[in-house]
Amino acid sequence: MPMTHVSMRKGKPASFRTAVLKGIHASLHEALGVHPEAFFMTIAEHDEANFLANETFPFKRSPDLLLIQITLTAGRNADDKKRFYERLVKTLQANPGVDPADVFINIIEVAAENWSPGNGLAGRNAAIPAPSAS
Numbered sequence: 001m002p003m004t005h006v007s008m009r010k011g012k013p014a015s016f017r018t019a020v021l022k023g024i025h026a027s028l029h030e031a032l033g034v035h036p037e038a039f040f041m042t043i044a045e046h047d048e049a050n051f052l053a054n055e056t057f058p059f060k061r062s063p064d065l066l067l068i069q070i071t072l073t074a075g076r077n078a079d080d081k082k083r084f085y086e087r088l089v090k091t092l093q094a095n096p097g098v099d100p101a102d103v104f105i106n107i108i109e110v111a112a113e114n115w116s117p118g119n120g121l122a123g124r125n126a127a128i129p130a131p132s133a134s
Contacts, residue, residue, distance in 0.1 A: 001115060002034055004041040007067040009051050017043050019096035020066065027091050031084040032076055053104075065102045066092075074109035081107060 004024055008017075021041045028034040055061045068088075076084075085105055092098040112123050 001038040001040065001073070001117060002028055003071045004028075004039075005069045006041070006043045007051070007069075008043065008045055008065070009063060010045040010047060012045075012064075016096045017045075020092060020098070023091040023095065024068065024070075024088060027084060027088040028070070031087040032072070032080055034072075059101060061101045061104075062099060064098065065104060066098060067104050067106075069106045069108065071108045071110060073112050073115065076109075 004021070006020060006024070008020075021039075021043065025034075025039045025041065029036050053061070053065050053067065055063070055065070088105065089100040089103050092103055093100055116122055
C-alpha cells in the first residue's frame, strides 16, 4: 500500500499529471507486485521560485523534471527496485512522453507496523480482505 508523492513545476495539463500517476501505479503493480487497488498518490505543482533542482548533475535534465518519492513497506531487494526503476522510466517515456533523465525516484522503506490504512487499524494489510477460495 505505497504512498506516492510527485513534485514538478507548474504548467503541465491534467492529462499529463494523470498519466504520470497511472504510470507510476502500473509500474508498482507490474514490477513490485503492489495490489492493483492500492493507490494513494499526490502531485504537487510548484512555481519556478519554489522548485530548485540541479539540471546538470549527475547528468543533464530538463525543466520537466519529476521528483517521485514512494514510501513502501520494507522487503524488496535491489533487483526488484532496479526492475521497477527501469519499468517506470519506460512507462513514463511511452505515456505521457517524459524524458528518462527527468524521472528522479526515491524509495523510502518502512516497517509494516508503520502503516494504518484508516479506522485505527494497524499494519498495511489490516484492511485488505483475504482472497476467497474458489
